[in-house]
Amino acid sequence: MSENLQRFTLAVLAHVALIAAWYLFVRLGDVPRFVMPSPGATLNALLEPNYDWWANMLVTGTEIFGGYFLALVVGVGLALLFTWSKALEAFFMPLLVSLNMIPKVALGPLIIVWFKYGVFPNTIMAFSICVFPILLTTARGLREIEPELLDLVRSLRGSRWQLFSKVQLPGALPYIFSGMKVAAILAVAGAIVGEFLGSDRGLGYLMLQVQVTLDTPAMFMAVLLITLLGMLLYGIVLALERLLVVKDARLE
Amino acid sequence: MTQPFIQLRGVKKIYRSGKAEHLAISDATFDVMPGDLVSLVGPSGCGKSTLLKILAGLHGHDGGEVKVGSAEHAFDPSRDVGMVFQAPLLLKWRRVLQNVLLPAEILGLPMAAARERAKDLLALVGLRGSEDKYPYELSGGMQQRAAIARALVHDPKLVLMDEPFGALDALTREKMNLELLRIWKESKKTIVFVTHGISEAVFLGTRVVVLTAGPAKMADNFGIDLPYPRTLDMKTHERFGEYTRRIYRLLGIE
Numbered sequence: 055m056s057e058n059l060q061r062f063t064l065a066v067l068a069h070v071a072l073i074a075a076w077y078l079f080v081r082l083g084d085v086p087r088f089v090m091p092s093p094g095a096t097l098n099a100l101l102e103p104n105y106d107w108w109a110n111m112l113v114t115g116t117e118i119f120g121g122y123f124l125a126l127v128v129g130v131g132l133a134l135l136f137t138w139s140k141a142l143e144a145f146f147m148p149l150l151v152s153l154n155m156i157p158k159v160a161l162g163p164l165i166i167v168w169f170k171y172g173v174f175p176n177t178i179m180a181f182s183i184c185v186f187p188i189l190l191t192t193a194r195g196l197r198e199i200e201p202e203l204l205d206l207v208r209s210l211r212g213s214r215w216q217l218f219s220k221v222q223l224p225g226a227l228p229y230i231f232s233g234m235k236v237a238a239i240l241a242v243a244g245a246i247v248g249e250f251l252g253s254d255r256g257l258g259y260l261m262l263q264v265q266v267t268l269d270t271p272a273m274f275m276a277v278l279l280i281t282l283l284g285m286l287l288y289g290i291v292l293a294l295e296r297l298l299v300v301k302d303a304r305l306e
Numbered sequence: 307m308t309q310p311f312i313q314l315r316g317v318k319k320i321y322r323s324g325k326a327e328h329l330a331i332s333d334a335t336f337d338v339m340p341g342d343l344v345s346l347v348g349p350s351g352c353g354k355s356t357l358l359k360i361l362a363g364l365h366g367h368d369g370g371e372v373k374v375g376s377a378e379h380a381f382d383p384s385r386d387v388g389m390v391f392q393a394p395l396l397l398k399w400r401r402v403l404q405n406v407l408l409p410a411e412i413l414g415l416p417m418a419a420a421r422e423r424a425k426d427l428l429a430l431v432g433l434r435g436s437e438d439k440y441p442y443e444l445s446g447g448m449q450q451r452a453a454i455a456r457a458l459v460h461d462p463k464l465v466l467m468d469e470p471f472g473a474l475d476a477l478t479r480e481k482m483n484l485e486l487l488r489i490w491k492e493s494k495k496t497i498v499f500v501t502h503g504i505s506e507a508v509f510l511g512t513r514v515v516v517l518t519a520g521p522a523k524m525a526d527n528f529g530i531d532l533p534y535p536r537t538l539d540m541k542t543h544e545r546f547g548e549y550t551r552r553i554y555r556l557l558g559i560e
Contacts (some may be wrong), residue, residue, distance in 0.1 A: 202395055206389050209387050209389050212412040216411075
């Protein structure tokens with residue numbers, strides 16, 4: 055337990071040290087505010103009421119969490135479908151691997167053409183970027199069953215459903231979570247890129263607005279808030295993993 | 307006169323992949339009496355695991371006859387087979403007791419009674435007090451003990467073991483051999499034990515079936531006339547040496 059405490063203390067210290075270094079760099083280097091604002095100036099940007107921080111954060115948060123949740127449902131759902139039908143998997147899996155090679159960011163202009171701009175297309179953007187890691191790792195996890203474990207269940211004449219619910223799905227959970235963790239980081243990038251390409255609300259949109267006026271503290275603040283949204287999502291995934299996956303089974 | 311529990315007559319199995327045919331086992335002819343512990347010994351590729359899968363009803367066969375069960379000992383292939391493999395194959399996310407209960411869950415047995423039985427079995431295999439541990443908290447030998455308890459939880463008449471101690475270190479293996487004999491005696495199961503360890507096969511078995519590879523066929527089948535309980539010093543017994551030499555000769559090692 056004390057070892058955990060020590061690790062935690064070190065983690066906090068590292069973050070505090072970074073902020074201190076940032077402060078000292080700006081202060082001692084006499085760096086202009088529009089190049090790099092101090093931590094204090096960045097925090098001050100929150101006081102600007104015109105920026106509507108809370109509303110913009112809600113918009114970006116909706117896109118990130120919405121796209122992520124959609125990707126989770128579709129990704130896990132498709133992977134499950136594939137385990138039930140080998141033919142379906144053999145047909146669609148190579149296709150999905152190819153589709154995965156598309157740089158999802160390049161789809162941005164198309165998504166705007168199809169869905170206009172706003173919260174929904176940005177959600178689709180976040181979805182498209184994080185559905186593949188979830189789908190591919192889940193499919194892999196469901197496939198990774200020891201043949202002898204299969205023999206064991208079959209020797210007891212266990213049903214397909216019993217094999218799935220007692221062995222396959224719980225066995226795949228660590229894989230699902232490793233895909234979910236990768237996807238959590240990607241979802242944030244997807245939503246922000248979407249906002250950069252076309253939107254009228256959200257933290258990414260706000261960044262473009264304040265860029266014009268060289269309000270760098272506000273840009274810093276926006277990046278910080280985007281990061282916090284990402285950390286929130288990642289934290290939720292991590293907490294769920296701790297709850298659902300036994301320590302030894304977790305994939306690091 | 308007691309009827310044999312398992313009767314194999316000229317059993318043959320061929321694996322086909324495309325046009326290629328691979329003879330997995332042939333000429334397998336032997337009986338297993340109820341309560342026997344029969345060792346199947348041979349090199350890799352001799353078909354011993356295939357034979358085990360045929361007995362488990364996981365594979366069909368391409369010739370000969372396989373009869374499991376007798377008038378006095380009826381055999382239900384879904385409930386009367388317990389399996390132990392080289393890897394313990396415990397489910398990482400289940401505690402030991404829950405792992406042992408898996409076959410009972412799959413078969414839909416009454417769970418309260420199964421839980422009591424699982425606890426008794428864990429005590430039998432020497433894992434009393436480990437019910438609530440996760441597999442990773444157990445050593446390899448202890449995991450294999452839990453796997454044995456799992457194979458017994460639904461009270462099967464036949465236990466099939468496929469090199470169960472093959473992955474353990476030599477000392478643990480010796481110890482597990484003695485443990486298995488004790489568990490066998492107390493549970494009164496019929497056991498078919500696959501191994502490539504010649505001395506292990508003789509030490510454990512009431513009977514040894516020798517299989518050879520290339521071509522895969524049964525080469526010999528003889529009773530082991532050494533009293534139970536077997537002790538490690540029997541390995542220096544003259545008769546023990548005769549049995550092992552007989553197997554070595556059949557396998558072409560002299």
